[in-house]
Amino acid sequence: MRSLLRFVAPGMRRLRFTGLRVRLAAAFTAVALLASVLASGISYVLLRRVMLQRAQDAVLNDVRATLAQQIPPALPPDVEPLVAASLEDALGSMPGREAVAVTVPLRGETGLPPPGVLDVPVTREFARRAMRGVVFQRVRRHGTPYLLVGARVTGYETTVDEPWRTTPPMVFVSASLRREAADLALFTRTLLIADTAALAAALALALLATGGVLRPVRRLGAAARALGEGRLDTRVRVRGRDELADLAETFNRTAEALERTVTELRAMEAASRRFVADVSHELRTPLTSMIAMTDVLAEEAAEDGGADGGGGAAARLVADETRRLGALVEHLIEISRFDAGAAALVLDDVNVADAVGATLKARGWQEEVAVEGPADLFVRLDPRRFDVIVANLAGNALKHGRPPVSLRFGRPEGEGAGGVRVVVADRGPGLPADVAPVVFDRFVKAEAARTRSEGSGLGLSIARENALLHGGTLEAANGPEGGAVFTLWLPDGEAEELL
Structure with missing residues (x-):
């Protein structure tokens, strides 16, 4: 026994x-x-x-x-x-x-x-x-x-x-x-x-x-x-001729078909990404020249025909649309870098208050956004990508929300990883129920019913990609008093290196 x-x-x-x-x-x-x-x-x-x-x-x-x-x-x-x-x-x-x-x-x-x-x-x-x-x-x-x-x-x-x-x-x-x-x-x-x-x-x-x-x-x-887990070449050994052997053969056939389909989809996705990247790069140079020329034409038309002249208005419209197309191309190039895994961080010790102030001042928003946070908060992060995140969040609040728009930053409460927490809120109508789950997806716009809007639908997607590149998070929700609230958390770069 x-x-x-x-x-x-x-x-x-x-x-x-x-x-x-x-x-x-x-x-x-x-x-x-x-x-x-x-x-x-x-x-x-x-x-x-x-x-x-x-x-x-x-x-x-x-x-x-x-x-x-x-x-x-x-x-x-x-x-x-x-x-x-x-x-x-x-x-x-x-x-x-x-x-x-x-x-x-x-x-x-x-x-x-x-x-x-x-x-x-x-x-x-x-x-x-x-x-x-x-x-x-x-x-x-x-x-x-x-x-x-x-x-x-x-x-x-x-x-x-x-x-x-x-x-x-x-x-x-x-x-x-x-x-x-x-x-x-x-x-x-x-x-x-x-x-x-x-x-x-x-x-x-x-x-x-x-x-x-x-x-x-x-x-x-x-x-x-x-x-x-993604190992599509996985197969099982078939032994015997019973029902379990039939199940193993069925699994192998399914895995083979799945591997073939996923390989084809990956190839198509890589080709589409290369196409977008190549087209964006090819459009970048002529668009730069077009923007410069349309600005000159707009200025000349304004000097010759006056501010109310038809030629001046048309020239300004062409210049605005060309600059908008240029911004879209820049966004597509940035997205293609994330898709290709070529995006990298250039970390530096950044004073968050100075960085936020510089971002708003460069775009003329310092009077429209109320900033609140400590003046001596330093975090190790990529200043260029932090500028992109803050600009996209503040610009989204100004375009789609209503004043007052607030930006608060500081150390996250109860977060052992440290870093910085940024909250951007407005008093607008908030995120629609059908948009809230996909607000960070590409080419998603809150005013999708309109045939044309000023945004490209890529700003929030690029902001979230930059947050993920830092190892942080970016979340969206509706505030208790109305309006949309975007919460950004970025860890300290030094803590990441120690790990």
Whole structure:
């Protein structure tokens, strides 16, 4: 048993109590236990019946044979005491038995043995039944089973003148069934030991069987996890020709099709990114020249035709649209750098207050945005990319929200990583329900119903990419008093390097 436990224990330690292997092993063991208990129960019932029947038949046959031998068919007068003594000697001489002969009273009354003569007391009902022949019953007294037998001979001849002088006595015999009970107890213990051994063997076999069945399932699970992690070349070895082998073949075919599809999609995505990057770079040079020329034309038209001249208005419109197209191209180039993984950080110790002030001043927003934060907060980050993030957040609040627009910065509360936390809020209508989940996606605009808007739909996406490049976060939500609230957190660059 100890060797079996040493074999089973390691497997049990590896099992999860809610795993498939545990359930299969439990079901297998339960079936084996049910079969073993059912077989043991049937065996016990049959053996008990046979043993008790054999002991009962032995006592009854002995009583009948003794009565036939000791009581002749023709009884002489006054032989009842002699016959009673002979019957008691013959029936009570065997171990575990007690016998008593009782005189049959006149007028049909029932005779009872004196108290304490037999191990089992005799009831009047039992004695009344014994008047008609041989009767028996099994009783238990003080924890010990007994077989109680009562008998009276009826087939005999009496004297004609005085029949009461030739009446044979009644006989009561108590036979102990202690030996049969001990044998049944031993048999019960044997069955319990056998059931325990069968249960342990069934558990060991269940663990072996379920281990062999679930091993391919575990391989499939590991392969599926690897496939989900991006290792598309993962395959499983096909063994056998059963249902698990069919499942493995299906998995391999699915993985192969998925690898082929993902490879094609990646190639198409890389080609589209290269196309956007190439087109953006090709447009950059002519757009720079166009912007310069349209600015000159706008100035000349304004000098020749005046501020209200039609040519001046057209020239200014062309200049504005050209600058807008140039900004879109710059954004596309920036996005292409993120997609290609070419974006890199140039970290420096930055005074956040000075950096925020410079960003707003460069764009003429210092009077429109209320800034609040400590003047001596230094964080190690990329100043150019921080400028892009702050400019996009403040510009978005000014374009789509309503004043007052606030920008608060400081150390994050409860953040062990340190860094800087920037919150930009406005009092506008806030983010629509359909825009809030995708506000950082590319080319998403709050005023999507309009055919044309000033923004490119890339500003917030670029801001979030820059935040992620720092290892930080950028989140959007609606404020409790209305308006959109954008929360930026950037970790300290020195902390990142120490990690």
